[in-house]
Amino acid sequence: MSVDPSSLVVTLGAAVGALVLGVAPQVEVEQAAAVSHTVQERAGRLLEGVSAAIDSLPPGAQASAEQVVTETSERLQAEIEALLPEDAVSPDEGVGESGVGETGSDAKQVGTIEPTYSTAVTPMLPPAPSISPFTSTAPDVPIGAVAVFAPWLKKAGTICDGITAPVLAALYSVENGFRYGPEAPVSPAGALGPGQFMPGTWEIYGKDADGDGKADVFGIADPVMASGRLLCDDWNLIEQWKKDGRVVGDTLSLTLAAYNAGRGAVLRSGGMPSGLPDYEIETKPYVGKILAARPAFERMLSPFMALEIPAQASDLGQQVIEQAFRYLGLPYVWGGGNIQGPTGGGFDCSGLTSFALHAAAGIVLPRTSETQWHVGIEVPLDQAHAGDLVFGNWQTGGPGHVGIYLGEGLMVHAPTTGDVVRIGEVFPDMRARRIV
Known part of the structure; x- marks a missing residue:
């Protein structure tokens, strides 16, 4: 019908x-x-x-x-x-665990924790909005969580043709629900960070990707880029094994299985790991979840694919953006928000900037866009860096709107009543000020 x-x-x-x-x-x-x-x-x-x-x-x-x-x-x-x-209204508590993987030289490279949101985890990401309930295979992951990771998912998704940003995003949703930071949960097997790296694997693939002088397994940039390199190495290796007749099967599925169970498990099984209980109850469902979630993340990531990681962005500037991204999709509320977070269920434009600057750098801004305009130094808009504030809607008393510059002519802001915190184009009349 x-x-x-x-x-x-x-x-x-x-x-x-x-x-x-x-x-x-x-x-x-x-x-x-x-x-x-x-x-x-x-x-x-x-x-x-x-x-x-x-x-x-x-x-x-x-x-x-x-x-x-x-x-x-x-x-x-x-x-x-x-x-x-x-x-x-509070996030779910508790952490689920699936499987412990192999032992010995081909031990499980990463552990898997089912994505839940615990109040013990920082930074805390809002539990809504999530992907449409009409997508039955979509994971319950806030858009703000994905937005924080999006620039690095995009970059890691260009390392090789086989591993795309949506694949990486789906993997991270299954691994640890995009939870990061020093208090992010560690799996019982000892896997660390949002990419759930075992220490030995991290020693090989963990590099300083964002130039902050350290390879942080609990961060965002370093684990995402490490996952991209590891997956691409496995992809190329499995492609060669297939040419040599040593394994059969879909290369992406086998690559994801290798991330979970180890390369040796794929080679010994001649394809998808099988024969051990952990492979049946963990590895195969793990691969299935990622493949099922990939289309949802293709849609979810599409608004962020135009964003680049600005070379001139300071570490503090990126942190300001990350704090604002946590609340993408939260409603605009007139007078809403302060240095502690949303109030009344949301943010207005200057409430969002007040929160983001304080959360990232401990800076306490005046509360309104008009008074925030007098903080920092003005810079030409074409020289604005990611994390600078941009002001517009000029009135007699000053600017009526403020947002956080992202680069490429885009900003994150809380626009107006009836709208939500979102990414949008910089207004034609906007001027920039550097605070951090």
């Missing part, structure tokens, strides 16, 4: 409205969690049906239909979350 895309969207909109409007707007605190759970259950059943309907559309209509229903589902998610008291 064919499905008309416009009818599908109208039907979904009506259903979402019924779901949301059917809930009393004034919900007692003690009832909020139960009501939200009920709405989510009903929404889940609806979304399953819509996903099947989208799959039945002609290929040319699926993308546009999915985009519209995704936007609708995000509105539903916002309505659901609004039912919960602020202190009842």
